[in-house]
Amino acid sequence: MKKILKYIGCVVCLLAFTNCADFLDREPTDALAKEKVWTSDTYALNAVNGLYRVSTLALQGYGFRFSSWGPDGFNYFYSSSMETGIATPSEGYFLDFYTNWYNMIRVANEVIYNLDGNENITADLRDRLIGEARFFRGMGYFLLWHFFGDVVLRDKPLPVNETNLPKTPADQILSFCRKDFEAARDILPVSHSDGDWGRITKGAAITMLGKTYLYNKEWGKAADELKKLLSIPYTYDLVQNYADLFNWKTEKNNEVVYSLQYVGVTDYGSPYDAWYGSRSNNSYGGAECVASYVTMSNYTYKDGSPINFSAMPKRSSYEDETSYGIDLMNWYEGLLASANLDKRMAANIIMPTSSFLGKDNTQFKLYWPYSAYADREEEPYALRLEFSSYALLPWRKLVNVGSDNEKASPTDFPLIRFADVLLMYAEAINESEGPTDEVYKAVKRVRNRAGLDPLPNGMSQKQMQRAIRLERLREFPGEGHLLLDVRRWELADTSDPVFGLNNDVLDFRGEKLFTRVFPKKYYQWPIPQADLEINKAIEQNPLWVE
Template sequence: MLRRAAMVSALLLTSSVFTECSEKALDIDNPNQLSPTLFWRNADDAEKALVATYGPLTTIMGWGRMMGAILTTLRGDDLNPFPAQEVNDVGTFAVASTDNRVLEGWGELNAIVARANQVIANVPAIQMNEARKKEILGEAYFLRAFAHFHLLNMWGNIPLITKPVNALEDILVPQAPAADVWASIKSDLRQAQSSLPAEPKDVGRATAGAATALLGKAHLYTKDWAAAATEFKKIVDGTQYRLVANYQDNFQAATNNNAESIFELQYQRSDTGNWGPSGTPNPWRGQAWEPDVAPKGYTSQASTTINRWVYDLFMKEKTITGAIDPRAFATMIWNYPGAKVYQDDFTKAFTGSDQNNVWVRKYLNFDRTSSLTPGSWAYPTNNRRMIRLADVLLMYAEAENEANGPSAAVYAAINRVRARATMPNIAPGLSQAAMREAIRNERVLELTAEGDRIFDLNRWGITADVFTRNPALRSNSGGQFQRNKNELLPIPQNDINTNPQLKQNPGY
């Protein structure tokens, strides 16, 4: 496991090696800075640098909070956030390029890229066990691809930096064509795929399966359907991963790192952490985005609801025994007999119109009395499952349907997901278009509130149509989607000011 103590010491040791350049840093010698010539000496240095590369994933600025909900989950049409200046501006379409939340997510992802570049450039020359060296490089390639994948899909126009930053001119570069970034992502993932083991050195590290799944996803997002299906099939036909019997086990701390998980972020509880990015002393690494999605009255934040169309989709079809889809109870809280909000009865938790709302249940920790107690920002440790088998099965079904139509393999994949929830098989004889719709609906039933929805809408090219035709999707805030703007996040103004070669995204 990526233990907290080891991660903290690694970040302290290597933060000066991986920090971004500035003119001031180039002009002044820092007596406390560790020279690269003194650091990249042995296997221990290689391991510390790799741990530092994982570091930004789980900070408050990364998937600890900003990437965990504010910059991803709150942007989909499945959720309906209430307004909160800067905090929920991304989800309510009021975001500006000066928004600190945007800068924080952008910064942590770019920190992963910068650190991975250092590992890839310096580890090959270290004298150490060659097998472990290969794995370290494979992990670095995976992490760089992972960061570039999210930067590209969230910001759209990004620089492509694949070498260590040693001078100001190395970082003051223009944005690269998306095709070049995709090519780099796929190349990195093929390298990772061939270098990584099936089982990780420590729980939470990248594996060959994680690289295969993300490579398939990269092909899917670029509409290379056959290549995507080929990669996903390696996992679908394999025996390493399986759907767990209880759907809710994918969102609870007691069942972290279960058999369905392909790549999972490891949260760590800390009562004495600090609010800051990786590289700062002892940053919080708990699951800190629960307050952003917890119901009103159970959070210090503005909260969000689940849009009614998601509830309606869950209620549209019953299980083979005539019951409600069990995934509904793990995903949503609504006014049904026996419904609980943390440890309170639903009918006592809410009054007035709030009793008619549908609230988020997924990833909430009901062993607590609210998202605030006994602690909010660093208390929960239910890991974020970034890639799990059910998602891969549905992506495989999509890729295969687009490549070859609704074949037997498509039916088998989607029905495998539905069977876990005791839902009936998809009706036979569907057209390709009808199966496409069935797969898209199944992604809602399986993945609501997991942060995937905005990525799906964007890659399908329907984001603007969905939001502009349905203004009620942002009824809590009255936010109005602007076509050719809100599909992407703004490039942080700080970077625009620093690098004159960067161009802002349209509309900002």
């Protein structure tokens, strides 16, 4: 169980570093002058612990924002400009990601610069801390490369008046982040002791290095890196129960390669409880991102056969919403009664007619229409969303249940997990060699955990490609990866019925909510207007010039 964390008072480069996980449970120190931070093992360790906190803040929107904008979910009712194709360089979300990733890079640069060759710090610890900092710096540049393309490269601390540099070409940014991941891979240990569980390991660096090759379509190199994690000395494996990945009581397991860590303490809890939760849970969540109809409708039965959503009652056949809702709920109840459904559907989504243990340990249920059940005086009460007048699918994953942890949710966000390694490895092999036995075996492990039969033999390379992509949709909804996937597959700007982002978005009745638009210029985000006004050495990305 996680310990209550203590605040670290040490300050590096005007940044107050704070604890964020088990391994950061250290005695607090008094505020330190910058020159003293790097004079002892304890101070240096606390400073790098602060980098973990900075990185958590920089990366925690990964799942929420990217799932809102990907095929797996949406955020239309809160901020529609991105989803309807009218975003501008002045949007706050572009600036937030840009500045947060650069802030992570800035702090990592401070760590690397001050530890490199520093004889005040024990050599093994010094090298390990540098490896951790290089991982985070590599992560920052990987994300900047993927979303923005050409960006400014800062590889060391710089005075403020020297930070206005020209852009570096995207291929050089990619090369730079790879060197960071390679260095981290070569320095970091395979695993840590229980007291340091959650620190960056060799496996996390290998995964990210393999991902850089995968995203750049260098399939053979991607497969070579990812394959390393499938055998000793690595002991990664899938947890037996998929839902355990998103339960704070069982989140420490062999599937997690790296997670953003949280504790049930005010200001240190997971924001996903509010972003994904409903008004019926402790956090009084806003369900700011909800699951998409595309995600729900692409789950299958055990044998791989699709769910027949065309048999669902149609709103047009009824005079009023209440009578329609009765038949619709009966249909969903019958669907969920099947023992042969993909187990991940109910673990990821609070489905219509499903129950949820909410605040005060009270049972709630997703009814339709909400207005017909809002005044129920006995359990299960009607599950309430911020926009309950719409037929929306709230997430179950990453949301705290019952009355535990009333101050904050301690549920970690698994940013890198072994299921992703398996499916990326399968993708890399299939793209380079076709659907070999290795591809089938890797995908089978993921499907088996979901209660599904293996894929049929004799699939073509294109059929396997589609199967792997669909498996990623079913495995990772709400975790942010799908937006990056459809961008790298170059499907985002299409009307592909599953992965295209130029389609109508439907509610759980199958009725249109809005039309999503992904212009081609979205493949390369704009440099935020605020940075253009400060740094005159850079120019706006061409498709965003008005």
